[in-house]
Amino acid sequence: QITLKESGPTLVKPTQTLTxxxxxxxxxxxxxxxxxxxxxxPPGKALEWLALFYWDDDRRYSPSLxxxxxxxxxxxxxxxxxxxxxxxxxxxxxxYCAHKVITTGGAFDIWGQGTMVTxxx
Amino acid sequence: EIxxxxxPGTLSLSPGERATLxxxxxxxxxxxxxxxxQKPGQAPRxxxxxxxxxxxxxxxxxxxxxxxTDFTLTISRxxxxxxxxxxxxxxxxxxxTFGGGTKVEIK
Numbered sequence: 423q424i425t426l427k428e429s430g431p432t433l434v435k436p437t438q439t440l441t442x443x444x445x446x447x448x449x450x451x452x453x454x455x456x457x458x459x460x461x462x463x464p465p466g467k468a469l470e471w472l473a474l475f476y477w478d479d480d481r482r483y484s485p486s487l488x489x490x491x492x493x494x495x496x497x498x499x500x501x502x503x504x505x506x507x508x509x510x511x512x513x514x515x516x517x518y519c520a521h522k523v524i525t526t527g528g529a530f531d532i533w534g535q536g537t538m539v540t541x542x543x
Numbered sequence: 544e545i546x547x548x549x550x551p552g553t554l555s556l557s558p559g560e561r562a563t564l565x566x567x568x569x570x571x572x573x574x575x576x577x578x579x580x581q582k583p584g585q586a587p588r589x590x591x592x593x594x595x596x597x598x599x600x601x602x603x604x605x606x607x608x609x610x611x612t613d614f615t616l617t618i619s620r621x622x623x624x625x626x627x628x629x630x631x632x633x634x635x636x637x638x639x640t641f642g643g644g645t646k647v648e649i650k
Contacts, residue, residue: 484544485544526589526593
């Protein structure tokens with residue numbers, strides 16, 4: 423059974439760096455075609471694709487946020503970490519991590535429950 | 544960056560009716576298009592990938608069609624649990640993007 427769970431601070435101040443951790447189980451990030459992505463959703467608004475870490479260590483970022491994002495993995499802990507610099511109140515929202523597998527292409531078949539992040543001084 | 548435009552923004556229908564949701568891409572994404580359902584307070588759930596393939600456990604009243612720039616999600620007969628927000632997502636480029644969503648509400 424594949425599960426993912428996001429963790430990190432619920433409140434960050436403007437200009438700070440947000441670091442979120444996705445801890446997963448039930449799959450290996452070394453398996454061909456597997457990836458873990460991050461997606462966010464401001465309150466009452468649409469989903470926004472942020473970043474994706476691939477099995478072969480390739481990383482992809484949203485062009486509009488690329489300068490602020492870093493995605494990495496800790497294989498020993500089965501974790502994928504997302505760092506976002508220079509946080510602003512508009513970055514407030516729920517942050518999800520999700521799994522993709524080769525059979526679904528780039529679609530995310532399993533999602534974490536999400537973690538709410540508020541940016542405020 | 545590929546932009547996805549979903550229409551309509553809101554669809555008001557009764558249980559048992561047919562729902563037709565549209566997703567248009569700013570450039571071709573081939574068949575690299577997925578649909579998700581999201582209910583309040585929940586994470587999205589994958590319904591359709593590859594434009595027309597149903598994900599595991601998804602009822603056959605959900606169907607997807609289209610390729611290139613124009614895609615459709617059809618719910619043949621709405622069940623009470625189908626009233627939710629639906630998002631399309633493209634993964635035809637090196638990065639993904641989501642549409643703005645269509646809310647299917649009870650009329």
